[in-house]
Amino acid sequence: MDKSELNKEELRLWYMWKGSFHSIFGRVIKEMSEHTGLSEGDYGILDRLDLLGDGSLRQQELAESMDWDKSRLSHHLTRMEKRKLVMRKPLDTDRGVQVISTTVGKSALDDARPIVSKAIRKHFLDQLTDQDIESITKLAERTKNRG
Numbered sequence: 001m002d003k004s005e006l007n008k009e010e011l012r013l014w015y016m017w018k019g020s021f022h023s024i025f026g027r028v029i030k031e032m033s034e035h036t037g038l039s040e041g042d043y044g045i046l047d048r049l050d051l052l053g054d055g056s057l058r059q060q061e062l063a064e065s066m067d068w069d070k071s072r073l074s075h076h077l078t079r080m081e082k083r084k085l086v087m088r089k090p091l092d093t094d095r096g097v098q099v100i101s102t103t104v105g106k107s108a109l110d111d112a113r114p115i116v117s118k119a120i121r122k123h124f125l126d127q128l129t130d131q132d133i134e135s136i137t138k139l140a141e142r143t144k145n146r147g
Contacts, residue, residue, distance in 0.1 A: 024123045024124050027123045028116060028119040028123055031115060031116075032112055035112075036115060038108055042076075042080060042085060042108075043116070045062065045077070045080065045099075048062060048065050048066065049105075050101065050109060055106065056101070057099055058096050058097065058098060059077070059096065080105070085104055085105035087099075088100070
């Protein structure tokens with residue numbers, strides 16, 4: 001068999017893995033959005049601002065941490081600023097911009113975290129055995145930095 005082609009079983013496994021992830025992720029995001037009004041992007045930005053920058057990050061660092069291009073992040077931040085979730089401030093030292101989580105943004109993140117945690121537990125973690133967790137951990141470690 002040509003190694004550049006996937007056989008039916010390999011394709012089936014790939015689509016099953018991909019579909020399972022998207023299904024679980026979609027349910028988690030749906031529950032979060034329904035309860036908080038935050039989008040996946042909103043939560044990702046607020047979460048990174050908190051975890052990586054204690055509420056504040058350079059816009060470029062934020063874009064890199066999310067694997068988003070500058071334009072996508074800029075447009076999303078504009079929408080979040082209108083909702084008072086974040087604010088942007090030019091840096092005095094160079095041409096950079098600082099993105100800062102507002103009190104409204106921090107409150108929204110605090111409200112969302114337990115909902116996200118509960119949804120992850122319900123739709124993913126509670127479905128796993130100890131052996132599943134071990135297997136997933138090994139697979140993630142083996143494949144995370146390949147490519």
